[in-house]
Amino acid sequence: MKILNVWFGNRDEAFHESRFSDGINLIYSQGLNNRGKTVMIQSLLFALGSKPKFPYGFDTEKNNYYIVEIEENNKRFIICRKRDTFIVRDSLGNINLLQSESEFKRYYNESIQKLPQINKDGRLSTVYLSLYNQMFFLGQDGKDTSTLYNLSYYNKSDFINMFYSIMGYSNIITSDEITIIKHEIDVINEKIETLRYRNKVLNNKNLAASLVSYSANKIEIDSKLKKLERVKEILSSYKKERNRLLSRKTKNEILLDELNGLNRTVSEGSLYCMECGSKHIGFQSSKEDITFDVSDSDIQMQILNNVRNRIETVGEEIIKIDHEIDEQRAILTELLKDKHVTMENLILSKKDILEAKPNDIEIQELNTQLTNLKSKLENSKVTEENQQKNRDIAMKDLIKLMNKIFHEINYDGNPKDVELFTSRGEVVSGSESAAFYLARFYAFQKVTNHNNPIIIDDFREKELSSTKEKMAINMYSELSNQIIWSCTLKDEEIHKYDNFEHVNQVDYTGFPDSHLLNKKDVIDLANVLNSLSIKL
């Protein structure tokens, strides 16, 4: 995959970057920061489905369009994203509307390039682009070598499983996943406990007794309540979205039944010859008498698949929203731990804060989930050892190559070997973490042989020395992948890349401070949006 163009902005101001080349692109600004390198790179990745991490204050209204033109397998695609809606124009000029990250990843998987599948939330699912892109992209402030960059839905073991899946060793449950399942069981048990407690409280008739403690700590409680209110708002917007999705799911489930029903020809008896009993009876019509079927089995299969796909996609969306809801609930629980904010007080002050009704159905649902997880845990104990061996070998190869490169670049540093992720709390210096990621991305490409561009914002982490930098550039110039790296050059480093062969320099020095968007590029933006049938 190659990046050809990036556009972003709105009807008032926009930016268009078209200076990419196939090989190594170094995006730099001289001496000054805040020239928009990060904004451009984040925009590019946002359009490709990553979770955004724009500099503070950029596009707070979320009204910008983010567009990227890519080339994959000699086909060009223009992908436009606004919030969670994607519009993709394929090489034949077809326009595809994708309403969510789930729909986008499915389209991407079917039409752009195959995405790996991993076990997540108890089922095998195609990874979201936010995880997929991690194998070739690192943002500016993501130099923590112990975790993934800017992700909450996925964790480290998902990334590792993605690697296994790319190598062709997916679809088994690892010990990591068993830990996750166990953890999920704990979480659910805890939830059930909380709910039971809440039901108990709500069934308690003697709420009045708590009034005293409420009056005593009113100010503190009220400020807490404001925070709670905010969480509640977020929660309710998620719940609204969840309901919308649920109704969409149901609608499609009904459609599926309906289509299956329609496809039956009414068969109320048949004609036969009264004399000989034969069913071969001709009917001669005075008119032209061929009627073809309305559709054939290929079309019907395709349609039924579509509807099933929609149901699955929405199901996935719901899981994702549930995850967000869980996160918000965790915040809520944290807030509720305050000793002054007792359940009784809350109910007194704001009865509806938790839609506070005794809720046995939810407990029931959780119990079902619990049973499922437990049976999964049982099944998972039967793992295929060979597959595990393959995975281990692949991981060993990856780590070996990664360390080789890491020590080559970091020649004057600690000779200790590193893992795919460093352990939490381990201190890694700036130049070491730069070398770490350069080694990891390089090894990942070599082992998986992927063709994606390798994009690192601030790849020198401000500390990588010129010698190490040169080494890295030479190493990467052997890869056929497109490279997009950014850095800020010190004043004395001016023209430093002039002597590098194969390096395409993209200078951001001349752009105004913290304001990359401009009037001039609005025309470009309008043109590309027009090709996507969007009127700016």
Add this chain to the structure above:
Amino acid sequence: MYKISATERNNEKSADFETRSLFHLLNYHADSSEIHFFVVDFFNDVSGVDRYSNRIWDIQSKGKFVTATLLGNCLITLFKNYVSDFSSNFVSYILYVESISSRILIDKTILNFGIENVKSKEIKKVKQGLLDEAQSRTYIKEYGLSQEVLENKINEFLEIVTFVIDSKSKSELIKDAITVDSSIYPSDSYLNNIFKQIRDIQASKKLTSTEGEILVSVYDFLKYSKYINAGQIILLITSRLINMDLTNDNKVPLSFVPYVRLKDEKEAKDFLEECRNDIYRMIFDKNNVSNYWMFFENVWKTVKDNLTCDIDALFNKLNMKVYNLVPLDINSIKFFIALVKDGMRK
């Protein structure tokens, strides 16, 4: 008077070739626009007949490699028509074969030629092959032609017969039959499947036996349901391709974009899905078959005749009686019009 003879049932490969020969008439013959009916297993394997049933384009297919003598043998059913009472109606005699031995040909590269492309010493074998065949067939014997007259007739006949060598893949035959935008071409395997559907329809026409029946005029063929309308084949293929395109669940037909723009992002998807669902229902409804075809034909013709009109204008031109027969509402009808219009964009 014309007596029907030499009708046949056959295996899959010959059935394929009969359908290939039908597509030859439909797609590539100089007079293809004038051919209105394809009469199956009647005058010959396939015969094109014009709208008024005055003219017949006769085609015999052979899914075989042929040498000179065999070539002569294969011409027999065409020759039968040449000597029949309807001979003045036959405007073209075509032998459609898988391949011809290159040794007997002068120019081996051309795929469509007359007897002049056969080497002269081989022409003798062709004549002999046809003569032997003619003398052995009862339906020729019945004419009671003397050897000399028969030979003369054969000489005259060979001057006008055309040989066509099969050279297209099934998917090309399907694509060449219709005018649609190349962006909606489905996979070759699906195109092959459509070919098969047409072949099966054609083969089913052979189930009615007409051997020995006597016709007074050419149009008597209409009494037997052994013909397919050229327009129906084109309609079938177009409809299949457009409906297959519809199954790209996320695609927004370009001409439909103005109707979606008005909506807010989240609603847009639901709106499009509703439109698509109505059409899904329509094309799943096996009990509403003829209404669907009437509707599709109406939309297709309206779009074809008014390529520059926008969706609203096209909608206004549709026949209201026809769209009342299908389970669509105004939005899904417009969606469908857009789908057809974009499919025919070229």
